[in-house]
Amino acid sequence: MVTIPVGELRVQSRSLAGEAWLSELFSSLPVLAGSAWLAGQQQRARQALAGESLPSRRQEAWRFTDASAITAIPAHRLERLAAPAALPAPAAQVLRLVLDGHGDPLEGLALPEGLERLDPAVVEELCGEALDANGAAASWPVQLNGALAHQVLALRVSQPLPIVLELVSDTGDAAGVLGLRLLLVLDPGASLEVLEVHRARGASLTSVVLEARLGPGARLRHGLLAQGQPPQPAAAADELPSSAGAAPVLLHHLAVVQDPASELQLTAAVSGWGLARLEPMVVQRSGAAFTRLRGLQRVDGRQVVDTHSRVLFAGPDGRLDQVHKALADGAGRSVFNGAVIVPRQAQRTDAAQLSRSLLLSDRARIDTKPELEIVADDVKCAHGATVSRLQQDELFYLQSRGIAADQAARLLLRGFCEEVLAELPTPSALWQPLALLMGEEPAP
Amino acid sequence: MIRPDAPVLLEICDLRASVEEQPILKGVNLTIRAGEIHAVMGRNGSGKSTLSKVLAGHPAYRVTAGSVHYRGEDLLALLPEQRARIGLFLGFQYPVEIPGVSNLEFLRVATNARRQEQGLEELDTFAFEDLVRERLKVVQMDPAFLERSVNEGFSGGEKKRNEILQMALLDPLVAILDETDSGLDIDALRIVAGGVNHLASADNATLLITHYQRLLDVITPDYVHVMAAGQILRTGGKELALELEESGYDWVDAELERLEASAPEGLATAQASRTPAEVG
Ligand SMILES: Nc1ncnc2c1ncn2[C@@H]1O[C@H](COP(=O)(O)OP(=O)(O)OP(=O)(O)O)[C@@H](O)[C@H]1O
Ligand SMILES: [Mg+2]
Numbered sequence: 001m002v003t004i005p006v007g008e009l010r011v012q013s014r015s016l017a018g019e020a021w022l023s024e025l026f027s028s029l030p031v032l033a034g035s036a037w038l039a040g041q042q043q044r045a046r047q048a049l050a051g052e053s054l055p056s057r058r059q060e061a062w063r064f065t066d067a068s069a070i071t072a073i074p075a076h077r078l079e080r081l082a083a084p085a086a087l088p089a090p091a092a093q094v095l096r097l098v099l100d101g102h103g104d105p106l107e108g109l110a111l112p113e114g115l116e117r118l119d120p121a122v123v124e125e126l127c128g129e130a131l132d133a134n135g136a137a138a139s140w141p142v143q144l145n146g147a148l149a150h151q152v153l154a155l156r157v158s159q160p161l162p163i164v165l166e167l168v169s170d171t172g173d174a175a176g177v178l179g180l181r182l183l184l185v186l187d188p189g190a191s192l193e194v195l196e197v198h199r200a201r202g203a204s205l206t207s208v209v210l211e212a213r214l215g216p217g218a219r220l221r222h223g224l225l226a227q228g229q230p231p232q233p234a235a236a237a238d239e240l241p242s243s244a245g246a247a248p249v250l251l252h253h254l255a256v257v258q259d260p261a262s263e264l265q266l267t268a269a270v271s272g273w274g275l276a277r278l279e280p281m282v283v284q285r286s287g288a289a290f291t292r293l294r295g296l297q298r299v300d301g302r303q304v305v306d307t308h309s310r311v312l313f314a315g316p317d318g319r320l321d322q323v324h325k326a327l328a329d330g331a332g333r334s335v336f337n338g339a340v341i342v343p344r345q346a347q348r349t350d351a352a353q354l355s356r357s358l359l360l361s362d363r364a365r366i367d368t369k370p371e372l373e374i375v376a377d378d379v380k381c382a383h384g385a386t387v388s389r390l391q392q393d394e395l396f397y398l399q400s401r402g403i404a405a406d407q408a409a410r411l412l413l414r415g416f417c418e419e420v421l422a423e424l425p426t427p428s429a430l431w432q433p434l435a436l437l438m439g440e441e442p443a444p
Numbered sequence: 445m446i447r448p449d450a451p452v453l454l455e456i457c458d459l460r461a462s463v464e465e466q467p468i469l470k471g472v473n474l475t476i477r478a479g480e481i482h483a484v485m486g487r488n489g490s491g492k493s494t495l496s497k498v499l500a501g502h503p504a505y506r507v508t509a510g511s512v513h514y515r516g517e518d519l520l521a522l523l524p525e526q527r528a529r530i531g532l533f534l535g536f537q538y539p540v541e542i543p544g545v546s547n548l549e550f551l552r553v554a555t556n557a558r559r560q561e562q563g564l565e566e567l568d569t570f571a572f573e574d575l576v577r578e579r580l581k582v583v584q585m586d587p588a589f590l591e592r593s594v595n596e597g598f599s600g601g602e603k604k605r606n607e608i609l610q611m612a613l614l615d616p617l618v619a620i621l622d623e624t625d626s627g628l629d630i631d632a633l634r635i636v637a638g639g640v641n642h643l644a645s646a647d648n649a650t651l652l653i654t655h656y657q658r659l660l661d662v663i664t665p666d667y668v669h670v671m672a673a674g675q676i677l678r679t680g681g682k683e684l685a686l687e688l689e690e691s692g693y694d695w696v697d698a699e700l701e702r703l704e705a706s707a708p709e710g711l712a713t714a715q716a717s718r719t720p721a722e723v724g
Binding site for chain 2 (some may be wrong): 391392393394396397398399400401402403404405407408411412414415416417418419
């Protein structure tokens with residue numbers, strides 16, 4: 001007789017819940033009418049997911065991250081929002097596209113010279129290319145997005161653009177699943193600043209897959225502000241479905257392909273989600289490009305944020321400068337896994353990765369792991385990871401100048417965050433990144 | 445300036461303190477009156493910085509016995525920030541670097557905390573900029589340092605100037621300067637010493653921790669104390685520093701041995717040092 005350990009049983013029942021959640025979600029989605037290509041994509045993704053269930057902690061890439069929070073989100077597509085959330089007025093020189101998964105965000109907009117909608121035939125050709133190049137097509141969040149997405153926002157940039165492109169989603173208090181699929185193509189020598197903002201406070205899942213192609217000499221400065229907020233305590237809780245208290249989930253995948261002499265500067269700030277999983281992946285397909293990654297994540301309460309980054313140098317003379325920071329408070333859980341892959345052909349690669357985490361509570365947990373695969377012999381690869389508490393000497397220095405202990409701690413935490421937030425594109429200030437990150441009520 | 449009738453600002457009696465159960469201060473006695481400048485000298489590891497940090501309230505040190513009164517108030521009962529607000533200042537031997545925290549913002553928050561205690565109005569960013577620009581002149585510091593993170597990437601001498609700038613802004617009654625002269629080039633030493641002299645008045649007092657006569661050439665001390673093994677072993681006038689410059693600390697060992705012999709329990713009960721009050 002075989003006895004099944006209790007743990008196994010639990011895993012079993014959870015995966016069943018995942019499977020049921022997926023099939024309920026898929027059956028709720030409308031049949032795609034427009035594009036046969038997209039319908040095919042969707043079908044393939046759904047087939048791949050059939051019988052797959054949710055990512056399990058038995059998989060290496062999900063070892064520290066419990067994805068079961070996903071099943072607390074109502075398994076249907078997010079309705080078109082009746083009252084779109086109040087967003088800060090866009091700054092000058094900002095082109096804002098609001099993404100709600102329903103309408104065409106470009107409708108009625110005059111695009112500036114050098115920015116255009118990508119031709120559908122080209123979209124079909126290029127969509128998925130960056131995912132494949134990064135070996136990411138089989139990632140669960142990517143497949144889920146493929147199964148959901150029924151439109152692709154695809155833009156081509158043909159010259160240096162003097163504007164900041166804001167890509168914004170805000171699901172507010174709404175419940176359900178939002179899938180967003182984006183493609184950015186930067187021609188040789190083109191440059192673009194993007195500020196991507198995702199907000200949620202209800203029982204919603206925001207799934208984003210963004211692919212970017214940087215031609216030779218192209219420059220992309222990309223800011224990602226992922227501002228979740230804990231659900232509001234409902235006034236009449238008994239009238240709401242049981243999922244109403246579930247915290248928002250974000251699954252974000254960014255796949256970039258860089259040609260030589262291109263520059264990618266990615267800065268991400270994430271906080272406030274019940275579960276957030278970020279997968280920034282970059283391949284320098286012939287090396288000789290520059291990649292600068294900055295990440296900041298904060299967890300509190302029972303939140304989980306997991307960043308799995310991956311940078312692959314497929315040619316020589318590439319450079320990477322990566323700093324990842326984490327703050328873990330309450331009973332939160334912060335995971336960082338930073339893969340850097342330097343195969344034999346990637347000689348003279350110069351890569352530096354630093355992970356700095358602050359543990360602010362005894363119940364919080366931080367798992368951070370550099371994952372360096374270096375085969376080439378003539379390379380410079382530096383990496384370091386620290387997990388510490390607020391430094392007593394730093395606190396004391398501030399206190400010895402008359403600053404109260406709690407204010408001193410706040411100053412230190414702000415300082416810790418500012419180093420990353422300062423690298424976001426300028427219009428980010430309107431979104432009050434620091435206040436939201438620290439879980440403070442944003443100023444009106 | 446010694447005035448026997450000047451009010452006592454700081455009175456340290458038989459102060460003992462440990463770090464990780466290891467006794468470091470073993471009975472320090474010292475009285476400081478308004479208007480006085482004291483110098484504390486002594487070998488490396490004798491406990492000078494420990495004394496300064498215990499006075500400022502560093503949490504790593506545990507006071508095991510003795511008392512410290514600041515203008516009659518029990519200093520040891522106060523939090524570090526309260527001590528600072530009522531006018532105690534510690535210029536650190538090793539100022540701490542705080543990445544991401546702007547020096548200007550830090551100085552403003554600190555200055556306002558002190559001003560609030562003094563019953564002065566808080567300064568907004570503009571008023572503070574005016575004040576800080578004026579005080580920068582005391583230490584001849586480049587305003588560019590205001591824009592940087594606190595002490596981050598500052599050279600040794602720049603950090604020390606930043607300490608004196610803080611002192612100039614916080615207007616303390618008792619300033620303890622722990623080796624503010626070390627790491628300074630000749631010009632910087634003159635500037636920093638000039639700043640300290642400029643800020644010294646009949647109402648406040650300064651405790652200089654130093655290894656070198658060259659600082660005391662520019663800031664004339666009223667008292668010189670020699671620390672050894674966690675106590676003040678000898679107190680004298682400014683000539684004591686010159687004597688040390690001549691003959692070094694060799695006599696310290698003999699004296700410590702003598703004390704040990706007369707007090708087998710350790711140095712704890714030794715009362716060899718005379719307090720400045722007795723000298724005056
Ligand atoms: N936090 C600490 N942990 C362990 N030991 C300490 C600590 N602080 C001080 N000590 C020890 O206490 C003794 C006195 O140190 P302190 O820094 O006060 O000396 P000092 O007189 O200032 O020396 P210097 O002239 O080198 O600055 C030394 O032996 C030192 O190692
Ligand atoms: Mg010292």
